[in-house]
Structures are given as structure tokens and as C-alpha cells.
Amino acid sequence: MSCCAPGAEMALDLGSVTSILPSSQEIKLASRSLGGGLRQTDLSVPMVHCGACIQSIETAIAKLDHVDAARVNLSTKRVSIRWHGEEVPPFVATLGRLGYQAHLFDPEVEEKDKTLSELIRAVAVGGFAAGNIMLLSVSVWSGAEGATRDLFHWVSALIAIPALAFAGGIYFRSAWNALRHGRMNMDVPIAVGVSLAYAMSLYETINHGDHAYFDASVSLLFFLLIGRTLEHVMRERARTAVKGLSRLASRGAMVLGDDGTRDYLPVCEIEPGMKMLIAAGERIPVDGAIIHGTSDLDCSLVSGESTPSTVAPGGVVQAGTLNLTGPLMIEATAAAKDSFLAEMVRLMEAAEGGRAHYRRIADRVSALYAPVVHLTAFVTFIGWMLASGDWHRAITIAIAVLIITCPCALGLAVPIVQVVAARRLFENGVMVKDGSAMERLATIDAAVFDKTGTLTLGQPRLVNASSIDPTMLAIAADMAAHSRHPFSRAMAGFAGFSGQPKLESVSEYPGFGIEASATGNTWRLGLRGWAGWKARTGGEGKLGGFGATVLSKNGIITASFAFEDALRPDASAAVKQLKDTGLSVEMLSGDTARACGEVAEILGVDRFVPAMLPSGKVERIETLAKGGHKVLMVGDGLNDTPALGAAHVSIAPATAADIGRNAADFVFLRDSLLAVPLALDISRKAGRLIRQNIAIAIVYNTVAVPIAILGHVTPLIAAVAMSASSLLVIGNALRLRGFASNAPARIAPHNRRSRIGEWARMS
Amino acid sequence: MTTLVYLIPVALFLGALGLSGFLWALRSGQYEDLDGAAERILIERDDKPER
Known part of the structure; x- marks a missing residue:
């Protein structure tokens, strides 16, 4: 029908990028009142491309009850919807059915530009x-x-x-x-x-x-x-x-009152002592302690650890971590302004580095x-x-x-x-916040990288797929499709038919794995000790950096899976190009020494420091700056934010935490890490042309x-x-x-998430 | 000289007309979505205008 009718393949691709759809309470919280019961919601829809997209979106949404009008802005890739009534019309789900992924973004200040x-x-x-x-x-x-x-x-x-x-x-x-x-x-x-x-x-x-x-x-x-x-x-x-990138921090949480009432409150109104319900797929809004429920938490954006950690009642959770597998009830132990996130913002402000001067x-x-x-x-x-x-x-x-x-x-x-330089970068999916950032980037002589989410994608990849029996792999993939645990996501990609039995009932045990029954047998996919309850331990447990994940049939282990954190595309080429231009490259990570060592070796990074705290990263950058270096910081996590602020100039990927994206001078929207040497190259050329122009x-x-x-x-x-x-x-x-x-560093669009880069080319 | 007395005001008036037309278009939001406007011309609308 059109150039860009989004197919199933595209929806699948983006499945790994999405977190959960914004809940209707969250949409209501983010909408603004126009008076007379009329409300307006603005959604960012990155995949709108052409006239046919405009028409299908506008007609589909206008047909919903309680919707007065919908208007697509193709230049900014946004839809603004006017609606009335108490219930939020299901426009995100409607857009999802059409194949367009929609998300809320940070509400802009009302004053127009x-x-x-x-x-x-x-x-x-x-x-x-x-x-x-x-x-x-x-x-x-x-x-x-x-x-x-x-x-x-x-x-x-x-x-x-x-x-x-x-x-x-x-x-x-x-x-x-x-x-x-x-x-x-x-x-x-x-x-x-x-x-x-x-x-x-x-x-x-x-x-x-x-x-x-x-x-x-x-x-x-x-x-x-x-x-x-x-x-x-x-x-x-x-x-x-x-701004149009999806917001990663949660906007609010379902708070459970003493009398059993449930209210969706914005984050800033949550006080210590309140009980909150966190569904699987949501981010933890404030620091808290778990009262009830077990789950796996993805801490990669917060601490840089690549392996999800299992939590149980009594455990402590940090604001910003992603709840993966099971629902949790937590009690807030700090208000938003005292939470981890706010602490990072304070550290960042304190670390205001060379750029201020x-x-x-x-x-x-x-x-x-x-x-x-x-x-x-x-x-x-x-x-x-x-x-x-x-x-x-x-x-x-x-x-x-x-x-x-x-x-x-x-x-x-x-x-x-x-302007010309920013336009070149824009065409390659790199956003520049202002001109001074380019001038500063041209002067750097040291580059510091974060590991998880920056040099790597922060998503595990199955490494031993070729050595696993295809039938077992197909069963595991079928089971994994029912879970949002990162390991499951990685495995679900291997789905296919090779004579595996049909699964009858599937249930997930947060912190352990998935259990399914098929033709009278019980299959388990998950932790070795839980899945292989009949097996004697030892032997196969050596595989992989992520510990052992196994598939078992009636308690007997039939396959063992090994994962590693997938490297960002072109990461080693990018590091090599940076070194060739005379920079010293360093890696600072909150992850374990072993995980860092492997990545550093593959990429040829000379120096790395594992298990770093956010303040440690800032100190390291300040030490480098005192030694007369101009430091470039590339990072994505909340824990990198203070370091992004402290560095002479900073770059963040589009998948970074919200405050990291705002703190960074450059944001690159595509997967490939070649964006970093490209930005450096163009900034240096721009610096040369500026000097020529002044001479003229x-x-x-x-x-x-x-x-x-x-x-x-x-x-x-x-x-x-x-x-x-x-x-x-x-x-x-x-x-x-x-x-x-x-230019040597021409970035070829990479299959996944490169679309985010394409939609950003708004001209 | 006498022709100039009315030709210059006429020229300036026409120029000012263009300028005010541009400023009006700017204010009424016609430059908000340039890409969308280019595509919308291809969309068949129902007879009733939307807004």
C-alpha cells in the first residue's frame, strides 16, 4: 500500500527496544487539560513516514470513542490527540495494532519556541x-x-x-x-x-x-x-x-492505600512508607524495600551490571532499575528527591567540569x-x-x-x-546540542567509555547456539517467548519448527525460570539448580560469562546455554579509529572485573577499571583533567551521568537514561559506535574550517x-x-x-534500531 | 521626479504586502509541519473539513 506499511518484521525488531507500553494512568498524568473536560495528549510516533501513515493513524484514532480530533505532525513525528471523559481512549494500543510504536516523551514547556x-x-x-x-x-x-x-x-x-x-x-x-x-x-x-x-x-x-x-x-x-x-x-x-525519544524513567506508580484503594500518583508525590505495586516491565520509581514478590531486576542502566539480579522479599531496590519477570510490592524508603536518581543529578551538578569555563x-x-x-x-x-x-x-x-x-x-x-557540520552529523544520526560542543570535541585527547550499554548493547546474546540440539533449542525458544527476561529475549530469536512438541501450559517463576508441560513431560528453562533438580551438579557449569542457564526434561538437563553481552556494532572498529587519531582509550565500568576484562580484550582497550561507583568515575575524569587531558566521556547509564557532566565533552547513545541524554553534548541514534569517531572527525574538520574562515x-x-x-x-x-x-x-x-x-567513517545503517536514526532525519 | 512620488510608495506597499503575508502565514502555524503538508495533499478527505 505504501512505502512504509510496517510489517511484522519491523514490529519484531522493535520488540527488543520497547519497554512496556505506557499505562493509561501514565498517559492521563502526562496529558494536559484544555478546559471544558477536553484533554490533549502528545505521543511520539517515530515510524510515521508518509501520507498513507498520516491517513491511517488519523482515521483509526478519530474512530475511537471520546476522541475529538487527532492530528499527525510529520516533521516532528508526533501525534496530538484531543479527547474527553474520564477513561483514556486506547490510542496507544490502536497505534500498536496499526504497527506504529508510540511513546510518551517529556512534556515540553508550553511556551512555543x-x-x-x-x-x-x-x-x-x-x-x-x-x-x-x-x-x-x-x-x-x-x-x-x-x-x-x-x-x-x-x-x-x-x-x-x-x-x-x-x-x-x-x-x-x-x-x-x-x-x-x-x-x-x-x-x-x-x-x-x-x-x-x-x-x-x-x-x-x-x-x-x-x-x-x-x-x-x-x-x-x-x-x-x-x-x-x-x-x-x-x-x-x-x-x-x-526529546522525541521514549522516556525511560517512570512518571508515576500505582500506590496502594491502607484501605486497599489504588491510586496512580506522580513520582514527586510518593513519600517514604507508601506501598507501591510494580508490574513486570515497569521501572522502579523510587528507592524501596520489597515487601512481597520475587523477580529479576535489570540494573544495567543504574549500576552497569550486565547480569540481571534476582530479588526477594526484604531486598532493597534502587530507583531506575527495571522489573523484569514478576510483580512486586515495595515500600518506598526515600522520596523521589532523595532517591538514587536525584543523588546522581546532585553529583552531576557538583562535577560541572571544564565546559563551564x-x-x-x-x-x-x-x-x-x-x-x-x-x-x-x-x-x-x-x-x-x-x-x-x-x-x-x-x-x-x-x-x-x-x-x-x-x-x-x-x-x-x-x-x-x-550549521553545515551539524547537518552532516544529523544525516548520520548524531545530534549535537550546540556549537560549543563541537569546538570542545575537536580538542580532546582522551576518551573514556562506559561498558554496559555503550561498548556493549546491554543485551545478552546466545553464543553456543550451534552446539545445541535444534529440537531442544526450538523448545527453549518457544518457552522463552513467554518471558521478558533478557536471556529469554535472546533465546526467543531462535524460534523455529524442528519437530518439537507443542507446549500446553507455561508459567514463569520469577528468579528461577520458566516451566512448561508438553505431552506429559515437564520442561524447565532457567537456573541449573532449579531446572535440573535430579542432576548431580558439576561438569557442564563452566560455560559462559552469565552463569549457567539450562533446559531440563523431567528434571534431567538436556541442554545448556551460554550468553555474553552483545558488543555494540563496530565497537572495535570505532575504538581502533579513535586510537589511530592519537587518543588514549579507557573503560570505566560498574560491572565485574571478569566481564570488563573480556570486553577490553576483544576491543583492544588499553586500560579499564571495573566495579566503579558513580563518584569513582567522576574522580577518574577529574584526575585525567588535572593531568592536562581533555576528556571525552561516552556513557549511557544513570551511574555515568555525573561523569558525563564532569567531562570536557560527552556523548550518549539514544538508549541512555533520560538525564544522561540531557546531560550529554552529543546523542547518537543508531546502534553503531562509529558515530563517535565520525563526530570527532567532523568536529575536527569544522574546527579547521573555522580557523580558515577567521583567517579569511x-x-x-x-x-x-x-x-x-x-x-x-x-x-x-x-x-x-x-x-x-x-x-x-x-x-x-x-x-x-x-x-x-x-570520509572513512561512513556509517552504514544497521538493521536494528537504525530506524530510530532514520526517523530523526526530519528534512 | 513626479512619477517617483507615487511609484516608490506603490513599490513599498507591494513589498509590505508580501512581508505581512509571510508574517501572517508564520503566525497561523503554516510552517509547523512542512513535511506533513506536502503529503496531505495526496490524502482524500471526506467532504466535511476537519477543522
């Missing part, structure tokens, strides 16, 4: 003014005389007023802010140059002078605003893509540039005063110097390169300034010189696109 609309309005007004004034100026240059010229100048002066107010306002405010805090930025010389040019031109116009610089001041603003707007759009697009290249250049330019103009004024004694002439020439040095090319030199701008000035100082500049020369230098700088920046064809 004010900066963007202000910038676009400024560009529109600036463009209108620049076009019209340029038209009038051309007539003046081509020989309009006397009253006609005065008329043209007056009209130009009038048109320039709204442009200065709308478009110039942005620069005046920014320059004033910088000056007030005793800093200097590129906007200061721009603001000074533009306003002086306008004032002088107005004076000339009143006195019937023949040179007015209205066109220069307005077209300068127009050019610079285009650069600024493009930069903002790029950043915003990356941010939207990151980092000054952007443009700011460093302008700190030197602005005083030099203003001094030159002043000296010119003094010189002409002494030489000719003509007030008016000296001021006119001094202002002409300011106009010609007004950093049009310099103001574009940095943002244009970063300075060369232009050394040529143009003497002409201005000697008093030979007319408005025509100023306009030509400014446009030419800007075009040169933009042309140089576009060369970054040309590097695409010969």
Missing part, C-alpha cells in the same frame, strides 16, 4: 528592508542627483527604522548584556558599527550629503541574522529529535578584535583631525572604518561552519582597512566588499559537505 519566531520575524523584516534600501541605493550609485537623491535617502532612513528595531534589537540586547557583565562578544562591534552608520547617514541626509550607509547597516544585519537563524534551527531540530572561539576572537577595530577608528579620527582639521571629514572617515571592519564575515565564520575575514580586513583609513571608501565599495567577504566565508564552510564522499 519564542526565540525562533522572533528570529524569523527579524529575518523577514530585515530582508524586506535590505532589499528595498538596496534598490534605492543602486539608483543613487547610478547617478541620482540633488532632490531625487535626498528623497531616496529619506525613504531609506524610514525603512531602516523598523529593521533596526526588529533585527537590530537582537544584537543591541546581546551586546548590552555582554558589556554589562564586562565581557566582549561579536555583537558589540556589530551593534556599535550599525548604530553609528545609521546616525552618520541620518546626519548626512539632513545636510544633503552624498554618502549614506543605510544599505550597509541593514544588509549587514540581514546577513548575520540568516546565519544566526540557521544555527538556531539546526540546534532546535537536534533537540526535538532527542570554556570560552567559544568566536568570543575569544572578538575579545581581541573589537578593541583593535575601535582603536583603529579612533586613531583614524585623531589622525585626520590633525592632518586636515576638518571635523566632519574626520568623523565620516572614522565611521567608514568602523563600517568596513564591521565583522560581517567574522560573524558568519563560525556559525555557518557549525582577517585578510579581508587588512586589505580593506587601509583603503578606509585613507578615506577612499564610498557606500558602493563598502557594500561590495562586505558581500564578497561573506560569500567567501560561506563558500568555504560549504566545503565541509564535500568531505562527505571521502
